[in-house]
Amino acid sequence: MPGVPLSWYLMLSAVLFALGIAGFLLRRNIITVFMSIELMLNAVNLTFIAFAYQWKQVDGHIFSFFVMVVAAAEAAVGLAIILTVFKNRETLNIDDISSMKN
Amino acid sequence: MQLWLIPVFPLAGFLLNGILGRRFSKPVVNTIAIGSVLLSFAWVLKTLAALGDLNVAHTEQYFTWIQSGNLNVGFDFTVDRLTAVMLLVVTGVGSLIHIYSIGYMAHEGGYYRFFAYLNLFMFFMLTLVLAANYLVMFVGWEGVGLCSYLLIGFYFDKKFATDAGNKAFIVNRIGDFGFSLAMFLIVVNFGSLDFGVVFSSVAGHSEGALTAIAFLLLLGACGKSAQLPLYVWLPDAMAGPTPVSALIHAATMVTAGVYMIARSSAIYMRAPAAMEAVAIIGLATAFFAATIGLAQNDIKKVFAYSTVSQLGYMFLGAGVGAFSAGIYHLVTHAFFKALLFLGSGSVIHALSGEQDLRNMGGLRKKIPWTFWTMLCAAVAISGVPPFAGFYSKDAILAAADRHAPWMYWVGVITAGMTAFYVFRAIFLAFYGQYRGKGHPHESPFVMIGPLAVLAALSLAGGKLFNVPEFLAPLFPLAGETGDIGPVLVSVAFGLGGIALAWLFYVARPGLPDQIAASFGGLYRLIYNKYFVDEICDAVIVNPVVSGSREVLWKGVDAAVIDGAVNGIGNRARGIGGVLKLLQSGNIRSYAAWVLLGSVVLLFVMGVMGGLRRICSTSYSPFRWLAS
Numbered sequence: 224m225p226g227v228p229l230s231w232y233l234m235l236s237a238v239l240f241a242l243g244i245a246g247f248l249l250r251r252n253i254i255t256v257f258m259s260i261e262l263m264l265n266a267v268n269l270t271f272i273a274f275a276y277q278w279k280q281v282d283g284h285i286f287s288f289f290v291m292v293v294a295a296a297e298a299a300v301g302l303a304i305i306l307t308v309f310k311n312r313e314t315l316n317i318d319d320i321s322s323m324k325n
Numbered sequence: 326m327q328l329w330l331i332p333v334f335p336l337a338g339f340l341l342n343g344i345l346g347r348r349f350s351k352p353v354v355n356t357i358a359i360g361s362v363l364l365s366f367a368w369v370l371k372t373l374a375a376l377g378d379l380n381v382a383h384t385e386q387y388f389t390w391i392q393s394g395n396l397n398v399g400f401d402f403t404v405d406r407l408t409a410v411m412l413l414v415v416t417g418v419g420s421l422i423h424i425y426s427i428g429y430m431a432h433e434g435g436y437y438r439f440f441a442y443l444n445l446f447m448f449f450m451l452t453l454v455l456a457a458n459y460l461v462m463f464v465g466w467e468g469v470g471l472c473s474y475l476l477i478g479f480y481f482d483k484k485f486a487t488d489a490g491n492k493a494f495i496v497n498r499i500g501d502f503g504f505s506l507a508m509f510l511i512v513v514n515f516g517s518l519d520f521g522v523v524f525s526s527v528a529g530h531s532e533g534a535l536t537a538i539a540f541l542l543l544l545g546a547c548g549k550s551a552q553l554p555l556y557v558w559l560p561d562a563m564a565g566p567t568p569v570s571a572l573i574h575a576a577t578m579v580t581a582g583v584y585m586i587a588r589s590s591a592i593y594m595r596a597p598a599a600m601e602a603v604a605i606i607g608l609a610t611a612f613f614a615a616t617i618g619l620a621q622n623d624i625k626k627v628f629a630y631s632t633v634s635q636l637g638y639m640f641l642g643a644g645v646g647a648f649s650a651g652i653y654h655l656v657t658h659a660f661f662k663a664l665l666f667l668g669s670g671s672v673i674h675a676l677s678g679e680q681d682l683r684n685m686g687g688l689r690k691k692i693p694w695t696f697w698t699m700l701c702a703a704v705a706i707s708g709v710p711p712f713a714g715f716y717s718k719d720a721i722l723a724a725a726d727r728h729a730p731w732m733y734w735v736g737v738i739t740a741g742m743t744a745f746y747v748f749r750a751i752f753l754a755f756y757g758q759y760r761g762k763g764h765p766h767e768s769p770f771v772m773i774g775p776l777a778v779l780a781a782l783s784l785a786g787g788k789l790f791n792v793p794e795f796l797a798p799l800f801p802l803a804g805e806t807g808d809i810g811p812v813l814v815s816v817a818f819g820l821g822g823i824a825l826a827w828l829f830y831v832a833r834p835g836l837p838d839q840i841a842a843s844f845g846g847l848y849r850l851i852y853n854k855y856f857v858d859e860i861c862d863a864v865i866v867n868p869v870v871s872g873s874r875e876v877l878w879k880g881v882d883a884a885v886i887d888g889a890v891n892g893i894g895n896r897a898r899g900i901g902g903v904l905k906l907l908q909s910g911n912i913r914s915y916a917a918w919v920l921l922g923s924v925v926l927l928f929v930m931g932v933m934g935g936l937r938r939i940c941s942t943s944y945s946p947f948r949w950l951a952s
Contacts (some may be wrong), residue, residue, distance in 0.1 A: 248917060
C-alpha cells in the first residue's frame with residue numbers, strides 16, 4: 224500500500240491553521256489566544272515537514288527548527304506580558320483591556 | 326573745498342542729539358543743534374568766498390554709487406551760482422529758525438528729538454541742493470519728505486497731527502513716483518543721471534521724450550511744492566510746531582520743487598508744452614489758494630494757503646521762462662514767509678496756544694516787537710515798494726506779461742488778494758479790542774532776535790540781493806521794456822488790497838459778516854476749502870479703503886488664502902479622524918487587522934510570483950495583472 228498522500232498532510236495543515244486563526248480571532252481568554260497562535264505555528268511546521276519528506280530535502284526540517292525556536296521565544300515573552308497585564312488589570316479577558324480606546 | 330562738510334555738520338548734530346540727547350541738558354542740546362547749523366552756514370560762506378565768481382561749476386566726486394552696465398552714478402556734489410543762492414537761503418534762514426526754536430520749544434516735551442529731526446532735515450535739504458545728479462537729489466528729496474513727516478507728526482499723541490504727517494508723506498510719494506519715472510526716462514534717453522551730461526546733450530533728443538520727462542518732473546515738483554492737485558497736505562501740515570512750518574513749509578522743503586525745475590531748465594526750455602503746463606498750474610494754484618486764504622480763521626492756515634499761493638507764483642515765473650525771477654521770489658519769500666510764520670508762532674506763544682484769529686485783537690500794544698516785525702513781512706509780501714516782495718513779484722509779473730497778458734492780470738488780482746488776506750490777519754490779530762481770555766506777554770529775546778533779522782531782510786533783501794543779476798550767467802536776463810505801466814498796476818492792486826482789509830477789519834468791522842451773509846454759498850465754499858478734502862475722501866480714499874477691506878482683506882486674504890491653508894489643516898484633521906478609528910484599543914480588532922494585512926501580503930507575493938501563469942492564460946479574468 225503506498226504512503227499517506229501529500230494532499231492529506233496539507234489538508235490537515237490547512238485545517239489546523241484555520242482552527243488556529245479562528246481561535247486567535249474569536250476566543251476571549253488571552254492564554255487561549257496564545258494557544259491558537261502556537262497551533263498556527265505547528266500547522267506550518269507540519270506543512271514544512273510534509274514537503275521535506277515529499278522531496279527528500281532537508282531544508283524543510285531546518286526551517287521547522289527555526290519556527291520552533293521562534294515559537295519558544297515568543298511564548299516566553301508573551302507569557303511575561305500576560306503575567307504583567309494580569310497583575311495590573313486582574314482579568315484575562317481581552318475585551319476588558321481596552322484603555323487605549325480612541 | 327570739502328563740500329561734504331556742509332551737510333555733514335547737521336548730520337553730526339542729528340546723530341549726537343538723536344542718540345545721546347536724552348541725557349543731555351537743554352543748553353548742551355542747544356549748543357549741538359545750533360552750533361552744527363551755524364558751522365554749516367560758516368562753511369558755506371567760506372566755500373563761496375573761496376570759489377570766487379562761480380562762473381564755472383565746482384564739482385566734487387566722492388565715490389561711485391551705482392555701476393551697472395553703461396549706467397554710472399557717483400555720489401557727487403556741485404556748486405554753481407544757483408546752488409550758492411539756495412545754500413545761503415537754507416543755512417541762513419535755517420540758522421535763524423533754529424535759534425528761534427530754542428525759545429518756542431522751551432516748554433515742550435521731546436526737546437532733543439525736535440532738534441535732532443531739524444538737523445536731519447538740514448542734512449537732507451543740503452544734500453538735495455548740492456547734488457550733482459538726479460539720484461543724489463532724489464536722496465535729499467525723499468529725506469526731506471521723511472523729516473517733514475517726522476516733524477509734522479511731532480506731537481505723536483495727537484491723532485490729527487499723525488494723520489497730517491501721513492497725509493504729507495503719502496501725497497509727497499505720489500510726486501516722488503513722478504520723479505522716479507522721470508529719472509528712468511532720463512536714464513533710458515540720456516544714459517546718465519548726471520546734470521552736466523544730461524543738460525549738455527539735450528539738443529540731440531526728441532521734443533516728445535523731453536516733454537515726457539519734463540511733465541514727470543513737474544509731477545514730482547507738484548507733490549513737493551504743494552501745487553494743484555497735490556497741495557492738500559500743506560494746510561494740514563500746520564499741525565506741526567510753528568518753527569517746522571516756517572522752515573520746512575515756507576522757506577526750504579517746499580521750494581525744492583522750484584529749485585528742481587530751475588535746475589532742469591535746459592530740459593524745460595526745449596519742452597514748451599511742459600513749460601506752459603508749469604505756468605498754468607502755478608497760476609491756477611496761486612489764484613485758487615489765495616481765494617481759500619481769504620476766509621480762514623486759523624492764523625497758521627492763512628499763511629499756509631499763502632505759501633501755496635506764493636509757490637504758485639514761483640512756478641509761474643519758471644513756466645514763462647523767467648527762472649531767475651522764480652528763484653528771486655524763492656529767496657524773498659523765504660525771508661517774509663518764515664517771518665510771518667515765526668511771528669504767528671510768537672503770537673501763539675504769547676497767547677499760550679490760541680490760534681484762532683477771532684479770539685485775538687488789540688495785540689499791537691501788548692506784543693509790540695512781534696507786531697512791528699510782522700508788519701514788515703506783511704508789507705513785503707504785499708509787493709509794496711521798495712521792500713523785498715515788490716522786486717521779486719514784479720519780476721515774475723513782468724515776465725508773465727511778456728509771455729501772455731491774461732496771466733499777468735490773473736497774477737495781479739492774486740497779488741491784490743494776497744495783500745488783502747495777509748493784512749486781514751494782521752488787522753484781526755493786532756488791531757481793535759482783545760477778544761480772547763489770555764494774558765498776552767511778549768516773547769523772549771531768543772525768539773525776537775531772529776524776527777528782527779528776518780524783518781530787516783524782508784525790507785532790504787530785495788534791493789540788497791539782486792538775484793536775477795547774480796544768476797544771469799545761468800539764466801540770461803530778458804530785456805527790460807522800461808514800461809512802468811504794469812508795475813504801477815500791480816502796486817496799485819497791492820495797496821488796494823491793504824486798503825480793503827483796513828476797511829473791512831478796522832474801519833467797519835461789521836462789514837465782512839454782512840458780505841459773508843449775502844454771499845452765503847460762495848463764502849461757505851471758500852471757507853470749507855472748496856470741499857477738496859471731502860471730495861478726495863469720497864472719490865479716492867474711501868473706494869480704495871473699502872476695496873481693500875472688502876475685496877482684498879475679506880475676499881482674498883481671509884477667504885481664499887486663509888481658507889486654503891486652513892482647509893489643508895482641516896482635511897488633514899479629517900483624514901486623521903478616520904484613521905484614528907484604527908486605534909480602537911480593542912485587541913480583537915488589532916488581531917483582525919494583522920490577519921487581513923498578512924492575507925493581502927501573501928496575495929501580492931503570490932501575484933508577483935507564481936500566479937503569473939494563471940494570469941497569462943487567455944481566458945483568465947486576472948489577465949490585466951500580467952506585467
